Amino acid sequence: MKVEILDTEEDLAAALAKYIADLSAKFIKERGAFTVVISGGYLIDCLRKLVEPPYVDSVDWSKWHVFWVDERVVPKDHQDSNYKLAYDGFLSKVPILPGNVYAINDALPAEGAADDYETCIKQLVKKNVVSSSISTGFPKFDLMLLGMGPDGHVASLFPGHPLINEKERWVTYIMDSPKPPPHRITFTFPVINSSAFIAMVVAGPGEVNAVHTALGSTSSVDKLPVQMVQPEEELAWFLDKEAASKL
Numbered sequence: 001m002k003v004e005i006l007d008t009e010e011d012l013a014a015a016l017a018k019y020i021a022d023l024s025a026k027f028i029k030e031r032g033a034f035t036v037v038i039s040g041g042y043l044i045d046c047l048r049k050l051v052e053p054p055y056v057d058s059v060d061w062s063k064w065h066v067f068w069v070d071e072r073v074v075p076k077d078h079q080d081s082n083y084k085l086a087y088d089g090f091l092s093k094v095p096i097l098p099g100n101v102y103a104i105n106d107a108l109p110a111e112g113a114a115d116d117y118e119t120c121i122k123q124l125v126k127k128n129v130v131s132s133s134i135s136t137g138f139p140k141f142d143l144m145l146l147g148m149g150p151d152g153h154v155a156s157l158f159p160g161h162p163l164i165n166e167k168e169r170w171v172t173y174i175m176d177s178p179k180p181p182p183h184r185i186t187f188t189f190p191v192i193n194s195s196a197f198i199a200m201v202v203a204g205p206g207e208v209n210a211v212h213t214a215l216g217s218t219s220s221v222d223k224l225p226v227q228m229v230q231p232e233e234e235l236a237w238f239l240d241k242e243a244a245s246k247l
């Protein structure tokens with residue numbers, strides 16, 4: 001595990017952009033594609049340096065494939081939509097091919113949308129656009145960009161919720177999310193933990209205690225969802241000073 005603590009949130013965005021651009025170059029060289037999974041929330045704002053020079057010109061955007069670790073079950077133009085958030089703040093500013101942006105089917109209710117997204121990913125694994133983990137058999141995304149909530153949740157996997165123990169499904173759904181809106185679909189832990197690289201991005205004062213629980217010397221019996229994140233190759237934390245203030 002790697003932990004980077006940046007002085008300001010601006011520095012964090014710069015460090016994150018470099019990390020993503022370097023991994024993009026590495027995977028495109030190795031396998032001719034780069035599969036990136038994004039979340040909603042504050043993370044999108046932290047991608048703002050990636051849409052500026054030098055990265056906007058140096059990254060081979062045509063090889064990117066973009067997925068969501070979780071999505072709210074609302075229309076794509078709804079203000080709660082993670083797709084809309086990502087489109088407005090990131091996707092509309094870079095030349096990623098529209099066919100390589102895998103949004104959920106917003107015409108379906110949560111259960112159907114989760115099944116549909118899982119089927120879509122299964123097809124991409126067959127075509128080798130998405131790799132497959134040799135050790136787990138689950139899809140192996142190249143990079144996941146995750147945020148964390150104040151309660152230590154990641155994706156839509158909340159503390160104490162039975163979904164955190166899902167072992168079979170790739171994509172599942174939740175009808176009672178404690179963070180609104182209540183209906184969402186989410187990748188499961190086996191998929192999250194089969195990814196090659198994960199960047200955990202946390203800035204500001206809201207998550208200070210959860211960061212302390214995850215990275216400090218506290219020992220708790222019940223693990224927070226964020227403490228269950230363990231990708232196959234590297235987990236890199238990107239924190240600003242405020243988020244890291246209790247470490």
Ligand SMILES: O=C(O)[C@H](O)[C@@H](O)[C@H](O)[C@H](O)COP(=O)(O)O
Pocket residue numbers: 039040041042043070071072082146147148149150153154155156179
């Ligand atoms: O749909 C969502 O709610 C997000 O995808 C979620 O997984 C988010 O990443 C965390 O809740 C952190 O959110 P903040 O960055 O806004 O704290």
